[in-house]
Amino acid sequence: MPQQLFTADQVLPGPAGERIRDGAVLFQDGTLLLVGPRADVEHLVSPTAERHDFPGGTILPGLINCHVHLVFDACGDPARAAADATHADLVDRADRLLCSGVTTVRDLGDRDGLAIQFRNQRPRGPRIVASGPPITIPDGHCWFLGGTADGEAELRARVRHNAELGADVIKVMASGGQITPNSPKMWDNQFTTAELTAIVDEASKAGLPVAAHAHGTDAIAAAADAGVATIEHCTWLRDGGGGYDLRDDVAAKIAERRIFACVAWPSDWRGFMNRLGTARADLVGSRFEWMAEHGIRMIPGTDAGAGSSGFDDYAGALQLYEYLGFDRADIIEMATTLSAEALGLGNITGQLAPGLAADILVVEGDPLRDLANLGRLRRVVAKGQTTSMTTA
Ligand SMILES: [Zn+2]
Structure with a gap:
């Protein structure tokens, strides 16, 4: 499989508080290779890489x-x-x-x-x-x-x-x-x-x-x-x-x-x-x-x-925590980084970092401003395999 490059307005690699504006994620064969500012990642990409740009979107861990x-x-x-x-x-x-x-x-x-x-x-x-x-x-x-x-x-x-x-x-x-x-x-x-x-x-x-x-x-x-x-x-x-x-x-x-x-x-x-x-x-x-x-x-x-x-509708389930007063960044961390740690998978998934599995979401807009954006999916990548989504 060729390298895959995703770019978006921001990348939330996890844990809470981490945010890369105008970011990019590069992965191949199920593994993340690079995560960082688009300008930094772009010039390290193979010329044969497949590129997918998601203007207005956010990339975060599955x-x-x-x-x-x-x-x-x-x-x-x-x-x-x-x-x-x-x-x-x-x-x-x-x-x-x-x-x-x-x-x-x-x-x-x-x-x-x-x-x-x-x-x-x-x-x-x-x-x-x-x-x-x-x-x-x-x-x-x-x-x-x-x-x-x-x-x-x-x-x-x-x-x-x-x-x-x-x-x-x-x-x-x-x-x-x-x-x-x-x-x-x-x-x-x-x-x-x-x-x-x-x-x-x-x-x-x-x-x-x-x-x-x-x-x-x-x-x-x-x-x-x-x-x-x-x-x-x-x-x-x-x-x-x-x-x-x-x-x-x-x-x-x-x-x-x-x-x-x-x-x-x-x-x-x-x-x-x-x-x-x-x-x-x-x-x-x-x-x-x-x-x-x-x-x-x-x-x-x-x-x-x-x-x-x-x-x-997992995004809907996560909105419970917002209703109860939890911070949106913390809710996303709970559903990614913290859950991975709880399941003993912290060295496999739950964050976007080189060497971890290519478990990636691309969503519309900014889920830190509106948690419902977690349900407005454009791509879901699980273990490097991509599912394209059509959003309403
Ligand atoms: Zn049960």
Whole structure:
């Protein structure tokens, strides 16, 4: 493949605060070669390079969606969707993520390693970080994905099994959830701290991080004590239900241990908040502020596939953070540089720098002025492969 040169009004290479006006990016065969001012890059370009100028545009790193389920279909019956999921379904969902600017996804729960197989079979499309079947208790949250285990020996065996399947991360359902009939409540723990610690220990022997699904404050505390890498949802529900239990000591521990929180709200977060009602939505929103005040690093995801969360409009999902008062430059950093660090991909993607993967977005206008510009895509490049977009 010849070298590819992209130029635009600005390049936001990451992290927040970095901005190159009248910038350029040069890449070849999936790898970034040069990133800098156009005038500097231009005279180092091969004469055979393909050149694409994007006046009025911004070049930035491809976005990372840290929580999706490629085997679910966003139609409300995840057990059926997972049972019926085909390779073609996964192609469609991965392509939709790609066309919303997502060049890396973390799949946090498939059936029997389907997303892992898909990752192995399909070099095109977004980079996939996959967990395989989430570890859960018999009849527990998402038991139908095939990851049940009872007691420490079985839990350790399950971790080894997922590692052998080719998992990049171990997912554990530390609390109950919403989508499995006759399973523990969202605020109930599914595992003890000792069991979660055994999972983290066994995963670390395989060189894998652990992502813990935790809605209840008790489950969040147990996951933090066990030393997981990321806490999914992180809802802070009070034991027994009926409101929230924002424990400062637990939040401080999460921040101190540099554990990331992935709250994973859908692109249609406005509809979600409307259903909650204004008072409750404000309360829910204030949890984000409280976590940020404690120094908890948050990474975005959408839980795409679960509930009614679709695979499109990642830019819309990121606008939640703007609504909650986050700075636009910080939001872009959360969805790129910070997410890459959280997923252990900081030396592969999440920034535009020589030697990193050519995961590149070109968008209309300036997303630092209007975050919706992240959805006005002109090009998406994932691992050096370009998808041209037509914007409305
Ligand atoms: Zn999920």
